[in-house]
Amino acid sequence: MRNQRAFVVITLVVTVLAVGCGRNKKPVVAAPQPTPTLSPTETTPPAPPQRVEESVPVPQPRLSEDAIANRSLDDLNRNSPLKPIFFPLDSAELDETGRAIATADADVLKKYNSWAITIEGHCDERGTPEYNLALGERRAGAVKAYLASLGVSADRMKTVSYGKEYPFDSGHSEEAWSKNRRGHLVITSK
Amino acid sequence: MMMTKPQTKWACAVTAGVLSIGLLSTRVPAASQQQPTDIAVVISGDPGTPPRYAVPDFVALTPDAADAAKTLGQVLWDDLNFEREFYLIPRDTYGSIPAARRPEDVPFASWRELGADAVFFGTVQRTGNEMRVQVRLFNVRSRQSVFSKEYSGSANNPRLYAHTIADEIHQQQRGLRGVARTKLAFVSDRDRQRVDGTVENREVKEIYYADYDGANQRRLTISRQLNGFPNWSPDARSLAYTSWRPNPDIFISLMYQGVLQNPTKGVGTNYLPVFSPDGKQIAFMSSRDGNPEIYVANVDGSSVRRLTNHPAGDSTPTWSPSGTQIAFTSDRTGKPQIYVMSAVDGSNLRRLTTSETEADRPTWCSAFDEIAFSARTSAAGFDVKVYDFSSGQTRQLTFGEGTNEGPAYSPNGRHLAFTSTRSGRVQVYTIGRDGKDLRQITRDGSNQTPAWSN
Numbered sequence: 196m197r198n199q200r201a202f203v204v205i206t207l208v209v210t211v212l213a214v215g216c217g218r219n220k221k222p223v224v225a226a227p228q229p230t231p232t233l234s235p236t237e238t239t240p241p242a243p244p245q246r247v248e249e250s251v252p253v254p255q256p257r258l259s260e261d262a263i264a265n266r267s268l269d270d271l272n273r274n275s276p277l278k279p280i281f282f283p284l285d286s287a288e289l290d291e292t293g294r295a296i297a298t299a300d301a302d303v304l305k306k307y308n309s310w311a312i313t314i315e316g317h318c319d320e321r322g323t324p325e326y327n328l329a330l331g332e333r334r335a336g337a338v339k340a341y342l343a344s345l346g347v348s349a350d351r352m353k354t355v356s357y358g359k360e361y362p363f364d365s366g367h368s369e370e371a372w373s374k375n376r377r378g379h380l381v382i383t384s385k
Numbered sequence: 386m387m388m389t390k391p392q393t394k395w396a397c398a399v400t401a402g403v404l405s406i407g408l409l410s411t412r413v414p415a416a417s418q419q420q421p422t423d424i425a426v427v428i429s430g431d432p433g434t435p436p437r438y439a440v441p442d443f444v445a446l447t448p449d450a451a452d453a454a455k456t457l458g459q460v461l462w463d464d465l466n467f468e469r470e471f472y473l474i475p476r477d478t479y480g481s482i483p484a485a486r487r488p489e490d491v492p493f494a495s496w497r498e499l500g501a502d503a504v505f506f507g508t509v510q511r512t513g514n515e516m517r518v519q520v521r522l523f524n525v526r527s528r529q530s531v532f533s534k535e536y537s538g539s540a541n542n543p544r545l546y547a548h549t550i551a552d553e554i555h556q557q558q559r560g561l562r563g564v565a566r567t568k569l570a571f572v573s574d575r576d577r578q579r580v581d582g583t584v585e586n587r588e589v590k591e592i593y594y595a596d597y598d599g600a601n602q603r604r605l606t607i608s609r610q611l612n613g614f615p616n617w618s619p620d621a622r623s624l625a626y627t628s629w630r631p632n633p634d635i636f637i638s639l640m641y642q643g644v645l646q647n648p649t650k651g652v653g654t655n656y657l658p659v660f661s662p663d664g665k666q667i668a669f670m671s672s673r674d675g676n677p678e679i680y681v682a683n684v685d686g687s688s689v690r691r692l693t694n695h696p697a698g699d700s701t702p703t704w705s706p707s708g709t710q711i712a713f714t715s716d717r718t719g720k721p722q723i724y725v726m727s728a729v730d731g732s733n734l735r736r737l738t739t740s741e742t743e744a745d746r747p748t749w750c751s752a753f754d755e756i757a758f759s760a761r762t763s764a765a766g767f768d769v770k771v772y773d774f775s776s777g778q779t780r781q782l783t784f785g786e787g788t789n790e791g792p793a794y795s796p797n798g799r800h801l802a803f804t805s806t807r808s809g810r811v812q813v814y815t816i817g818r819d820g821k822d823l824r825q826i827t828r829d830g831s832n833q834t835p836a837w838s839n
Contacts, residue, residue, distance in 0.1 A: 323721070324613070354654060
């Protein structure tokens, strides 16, 4: 029981460190040290006295959402609580999956109602630059309209189309293209 | 050597007028004041063949003009060759012909043996940072000078003198508006700078411009953002373009005044500006009312009017030469196609492309009654096609590898700039309206969305 509690505390400490950690650094999670086994020889010294330790309380992290609230804009956008909405080829309509993601995004935005976002419309590389500007614009607009319909105030949301200028995956396969047809949500102030 | 009448007049060249041509001032000697239509000045070739022109190096009258003298000969040769109105005798075949130091020493007999119908004689003189260029065009058979002119100005860019001479020769000999002094604008990522303020690694794209032949490539924008889709004002002194700062908006750079204007002033999102033929209005795409539509405004941003109203995407406007119609792209049938409508109120809407799977980037030609556009020709990409209004027929211009897109006409309609991935990264090329004479303009980084100035 005590061990379990200690483990929970350690986990919390690690979580706090990870969340609070700087930019690209991956948190280093220390592996649990193996307990040394006693060698069965006669010269084995007596077991050391058992240490009595009181668990040191660690300040409770505030709710995990508060950890989100405390992150810098760059940190937030690097590992964003707002997930991108993906689109089929040549489409600017949210499908069932897209609506589910947008609904989750709307919940986050309603929870942090001071955040302002820019919705970026992106396209895969297959059309002309000009057509993709219009298509990206419609994708961004569709995401904005859907979030607004869920109660996110329209004046918190700007849209921009990047067309096919900034792909997230530079590959030339359907796998890459499907990642690049997206409404991408960027937190611009909080 | 024969002394001909124009030569004596050359010596006492009376300044008939001073024209300001960019950096150059031109003095027109009295001898050259023929009408362009004067049949006596037109040099013809053998029946049924174009006249054969020889363009030797100019003569350096001062030692520090030697480089300019060579540049003038080479660039003038290239400029004249570009319009394919004359047969240009290759410059590496002139070796056996003695170089003339004075106009009266031009060895006409030797030039005639080489097959030349016309030969240039020019001189370059430098005084400090000033340059003086004199040039004559001789009819080899009659040994008469049919063109005689003197130019002076900065010595910084000798190519401009050659471009000016080429344009004037095309005008005089062919009644043709040459393009030697026109410019190409395009967007390039060659600086490899990163856009500030984004988590993702995004490179800037800046607007560049160059001479029509790709020389003198210069950067216009320094915003360190994404910029794109430049378009020239009719006077070739301004470029309108889209700049993501990071909100996409329209900017107009008055290039020779150092002034940057922002007519759309951040109202909604604004993209793809194009100047009307009279330079007083811009058409553009905007989502200010919630969906990408075509709008027109005065260049100062006033009197905005909306021309389209459709839940699909309407984009990429281009003006008819008269300014009364606008062609644009819409995906209202599911795939992008080209439509035409009234530039006043969007009425008289009709679809232009009916047999393409996808069509975009219409560019209305100002010289011929036709529209060039990007047409999907394979799963991998596009080719440039041309829709001819009089016949209703469409012809394909490019057949290169990769994708060939984004056509922009030269002001005389005889050439198009476009982009191609045929050599790897996307680059700007020019090609004749007949699909011949391909030239690569850019090589550094990737370069896109060309616009051709007047």
